Structure formats: C-alpha cells, structure tokens
Amino acid sequence: MSRPIIEVENLSKRYRLGAIGATSFRETLQRWRENRRKDAPTASQQDFWALREVSFKVQPGEIVGIVGRNGAGKSTLLKLLCRITAPTSGRVTLRGRVASLLEVGTGFHPDLTGRENIFLNGALLGMSRAEIVRKFDEIVAFAEVEKFIDTPVKRYSSGMYVRLAFAVAAHLEPEILIVDEVLAVGDAQFQQKCLGKMKDVSSGNGRTVLFVSHNAQAVSVLCKNAILLHDGRLVDHAPVRQILDRYLASGVHHSAEAVWPFETAPTGPGLKLHSVKVCGPDGIVSYDFRLGQTVTLSIEFWCLKSMKVLPSFHLYNQNGLMIFPTAPQHIQDLAEKTYEPGLYRSSCVIPAAFLNLGLYFVHAWLSRETDGHAYIHIPEAVSFRIISDGTGMSAGWTGTDEWPGVIRPLLPWTGETLGPLPAC
Numbered sequence: 001m002s003r004p005i006i007e008v009e010n011l012s013k014r015y016r017l018g019a020i021g022a023t024s025f026r027e028t029l030q031r032w033r034e035n036r037r038k039d040a041p042t043a044s045q046q047d048f049w050a051l052r053e054v055s056f057k058v059q060p061g062e063i064v065g066i067v068g069r070n071g072a073g074k075s076t077l078l079k080l081l082c083r084i085t086a087p088t089s090g091r092v093t094l095r096g097r098v099a100s101l102l103e104v105g106t107g108f109h110p111d112l113t114g115r116e117n118i119f120l121n122g123a124l125l126g127m128s129r130a131e132i133v134r135k136f137d138e139i140v141a142f143a144e145v146e147k148f149i150d151t152p153v154k155r156y157s158s159g160m161y162v163r164l165a166f167a168v169a170a171h172l173e174p175e176i177l178i179v180d181e182v183l184a185v186g187d188a189q190f191q192q193k194c195l196g197k198m199k200d201v202s203s204g205n206g207r208t209v210l211f212v213s214h215n216a217q218a219v220s221v222l223c224k225n226a227i228l229l230h231d232g233r234l235v236d237h238a239p240v241r242q243i244l245d246r247y248l249a250s251g252v253h254h255s256a257e258a259v260w261p262f263e264t265a266p267t268g269p270g271l272k273l274h275s276v277k278v279c280g281p282d283g284i285v286s287y288d289f290r291l292g293q294t295v296t297l298s299i300e301f302w303c304l305k306s307m308k309v310l311p312s313f314h315l316y317n318q319n320g321l322m323i324f325p326t327a328p329q330h331i332q333d334l335a336e337k338t339y340e341p342g343l344y345r346s347s348c349v350i351p352a353a354f355l356n357l358g359l360y361f362v363h364a365w366l367s368r369e370t371d372g373h374a375y376i377h378i379p380e381a382v383s384f385r386i387i388s389d390g391t392g393m394s395a396g397w398t399g400t401d402e403w404p405g406v407i408r409p410l411l412p413w414t415g416e417t418l419g420p421l422p423a424c
Contacts, residue, residue, distance in 0.1 A: 003095065004057035005176060005208050006081070011090035013051040013076050013232075050076040053090070054234045056227060060096075060175075063198065063209040065219040065240055067247050068229035074212045077229070078178055081210070096175025096208070099125055101166055110154035114145055114164055117153055121168045135171045142197070143167035144190075163190055170197050178210045195222050216244050216319050245359050245385065248318045268366060268375030270307050274300040274343065276364045276381040288385050291357075295350040295384060299364050301376075303339040308369035311346040316380075318359040323406055327365075355386045356408045 051073045058064050066074050079085045081092055082100045107124045108117045118139055122132040140149055143163040145156075153161065169177065179198065195218060198209050213219055219226060219240060226243035228235040236243060267273070279296045280286045289295050297313050312327035326348055364381040367374050 002060060004093075005060045005095045006056075006058035006210075007091075007093040008054060008056050008081075009091045009093075011051055011054045011077070011080060011092060012049065012088050013073075013080060013085070014088040015048045015050055017046045017048050049232050051080070051087075051232045054229075054232075055090075056234060056237045058208055058210070060208055061206045062225060063211060063223045065223035065226035065243070066210060066212045066229065067214075067216075067219060067226055067243060068235075071231075072229040073232040074229055075180060076232075078180055078210070078212060082178060094176060097126060097172075098176045098178060099169045099172040099174035100178040101169040101180065108153055108161070108165065111152055113152055114140075114143075114149045114156070117164070118168055121165070122172070125169065125172050126174075127172055139164075139167045139171050142170070142193075159190070166194055166197075170194075174207065176208045176210070180212045191218070198222060216248060220244055220319060241358065244318055248359050270303065270305040271309065271366055271375050272302040272304065273364075273366065273376050273378065274302055276300075276362070276378060278362065278382050278384045286384070288387050290387055292352050294352050295355075295386075296347055297350070297362055297382075298345055298347040299366070300343065300345045301366055302343050303341050306338060306340050308338050309375070310365075310367045310369045312365045312367060313348065314363040314365070315350075316361045316363065317356075317406055318361075321406060323355070323360070351409075354407060354409050356403055356406055357386050357388060359383065359385050 054073075054077065066077065068074050076085075078100070080087050081094070082098060083092075107121045109120060112120060118136060119129070119132055123129070127135075140146055143160075143166075145160055145164055148156065148160065153164070156164070166179075169179075177198065198211065199222060209222075211219065211222055223240045225238065226240040227237045228243045228247055236246060275298075277285050277298045277300075278287070279298060280289065281294050281296075283296075299311050299313070301309070301311070303309065310327055310329070312325060314325045315323045317323055328346070328348075360383060361380045362382045362384075364376075364378045365374055366376040
C-alpha cells in the first residue's frame with residue numbers, strides 16, 4: 001500500500017477564551033514572560049480545546065467526508081491542515097500540493113474584475129501565470145460568469161462569487177483539495193456541478209478531497225469514507241453510511257417511541273394525539289430492525305366527536321428524501337370509517353427486506369378524510385434503523401447486504417424458455 005497522502009497524529013488546538021487581562025503591549029509581553037517561567041503550566045478555565053488528540057490517515061485518491069455538529073472542530077481541523085493556524089500539539093503530514101476553499105471569495109479583491117481576480121487568486125493558490133492562461137477559458141465556463149468577467153466582483157452576487165472561487169480552486173489540479181461548507185451558497189444545479197467536478201478530480205486524476213458539509217445526501221453521494229467529530233475529538237473514521245447513521249442518530253430519541261402526556265398532547269379539531277410508535281413483529285417498541293424483520297408503524301389518537309379521519313405516515317431516509325407516503329385510502333373499511341368518540345389505533349406494516357440499510361424518520365399525520373387537510377402533523381415523530389442481519393439473505397449481485405438505492409424489495413421473478421436457437 002502506498003504511503004498516506006495525509007497523516008494526522010495526535011492533533012490538538014487550544015484557544016484562550018476572553019481577554020488575558022493586559023491593556024498594553026508591555027503588559028502582554030510581561031504576562032507572556034511570566035507564563036514561560038512556570039515549569040508546568042496548567043490549563044485555566046479560560047482555555048478551550050477546539051481539537052483534542054485527533055489522529056487519522058487518508059490514502060491518495062480518497063474522497064473523505066468530515067461531519068459533526070456545529071462546534072465539533074471541523075473548521076479548526078481544516079485550518080490546521082491548510083496551515084492557516086498552528087496546532088498546540090501534534091503533527092500534520094501532507095504529501096502534495098494543497099488547494100483549499102474555506103470561505104467564499106478568499107483572496108478576491110472587490111475592486112478588481114473577475115478576470116483580474118482569477119489571475120490574483122490563482123497566483124495566491126500557487127498557479128503559474130502560464131497555467132492560469134491555459135485554464136482561463138475553462139475556469140470562466142465552469143463558473144458561468146462569461147458576461148461579467150470584466151465586471152468588478154463587488155457587483156457579483158454571492159452565488160457568482162462562490163462559483164468563481166470554486167472554479168479557480170478546482171482547476172488548480174492539486175494533489176489535495178479541501179472544501180468547507182461553501183457550496184450551500186450556490187443553487188442546486190451548481191452544487192451538483194461541483195460534486196461532479198470533485199468526483200472527476202478524485203476518480204479521473206487520482207487526487208484527494210476532504211469535504212466538510214452538513215448535507216448528508218451530498219456526503220453520501222460523494223464520499224466512500226467519512227470522519228465524525230464531536231466536541232473536538234475524533235469519534236470514528238469508517239465507511240460513510242456507518243458514519244452518517246451514527247451522526248444522524250445522535251440527535252434522535254433512540255427508544256423510537258414518541259408518547260406525549262395526555263395534558264400536552266398535540267390536538268386538532270375534535271382530535272387529540274395519544275402516541276406514535278415503531279414496533280417489531282412481537283409488538284414491542286424497538287429502534288433497531290434487522291433486514292428479515294417487519295416494521296410496524298402505529299398511531300393512537302382520541303376522537304372527541306363523531307368524525308371521519310385519515311391517518312397516514314410519510315417515511316423519509318437519513319438524507320431527507322421521502323421514501324413513500326402511506327395511508328389506508330385503498331382499504332374501504334378504514335378510508336370511509338366514521339370514528340365515534342373514543343381511543344383508536346391505526347397501524348401499517350413495512351415488509352421485511354424492503355428498506356435498505358440506514359436510518360429512517362416517520363412523519364405522522366391525522367387529516368380530514370374529504371380533502372386531506374391536516375388536523376395534526378408531527379414531523380419526525382419517531383425514528384428507526386435497518387441494520388444487517390449478517391446472514392447475507394439479500395446479498396444479491398453485490399455480495400453484500402448493502403445495496404444501491406433507497407429500497408431493496410425482494411420482487412417475484414419468473415423465467416421460461418421461449419424456444420431453441422433457430423438454424424442458420
């Protein structure tokens with residue numbers, strides 16, 4: 001195996017919060033000299049560790065996602081990798097030229113035109129003038145700013161700014177490309193274009209990409225492996241699906257049961273929600289389900305008067321994509337039922353080996369039967385996770401339990417012989 005292109009060993013970064021109590025340069029220097037005289041200085045309550053003993057390796061050609069909640073240390077890690085700031089302890093080894101896109105328009109001068117800023121920014125990133133001239137037309141075409149290339153960039157929209165900034169960085173042809181959460185500024189079409197470019201940079205040219213984003217779908221599409229940070233520490237470095245499941249699950253109620261006290265239950269005209277649950281085949285509330293298990297979604301509600309109600313569920317995956325909605329419209333006894341005052345439960349069963357591996361969120365609805373107007377809507381009322389059963393029962397052509405796509409149904413197939421090969 002080739003040497004890692006990125007090696008991070010016990011990387012830590014400490015910041016001092018608040019003022020240090022000095023009001024002049026002389027006092028600041030005196031405080032610094034006093035601190036140096038201490039044999040073993042200890043961290044005070046004003047010390048904040050943005051990163052603590054982070055270690056990982058990245059191989060050439062990998063696209064690695066870096067995920068974590070706000071304040072987890074993602075941006076600090078990237079600044080250390082780009083040598084914008086120095087670590088408190090630890091070491092970073094980079095074996096190749098680095099291009100970074102950490103902030104929109106970094107290095108751009110607002111009074112210069114787009115053309116002038118391409119040359120200026122390209123030079124700051126390490127490109128020669130001949131290299132910029134050779135790639136100039138390609139950069140402008142990618143950024144889609146041909147009409148405004150000779151306009152000062154202070155008149156650009158934020159979307160035009162980020163398009164031009166990304167275009168310059170992406171065409172630097174570095175061995176390592178570091179991209180922070182800046183693509184959120186662009187529109188959906190440009191984001192897809194950038195993701196495609198980063199894929200081409202990695203797969204076509206064998207370059208390495210570190211990609212920080214809160215967009216789980218973009219990370220899952222672009223990356224094969226990911227790093228999860230929490231409170232400045234590395235939690236895990238593993239395949240992207242495993243990391244995203246862990247990251248997204250960290251913010252949900254793992255009992256997969258959402259039961260509201262009677263006094264504070266969500267209400268609608270003539271209705272009061274009692275509970276929403278996810279249960280296994282045995283009727284017990286559960287969070288983890290294996291591929292071979294059915295999943296039962298249940299909603300319990302009080303009818304306070306005689307009325308028609310349509311219960312329904314909308315199922316979303318961890319990337320925010322709706323998998324399907326379901327309601328009993330096709331079941332005449334339920335769709336046309338008039339509920340008298342009382343407590344009711346409506347349930348539906350998701351077949352075994354239907355959903356792919358991953359985390360799922362259930363939105364619960366109680367609607368008016370005539371036109372679907374929502375009486376009560378609980379977004380992300382409950383969640384559950386589909387995990388591998390280790391049996392390979394649905395390995396199929398991939399040889400693994402993980403399939404592409406959002407569902408993995410075991411559909412019935414038939415085969416027949418239509419006749420012999422005709423004679424020539």
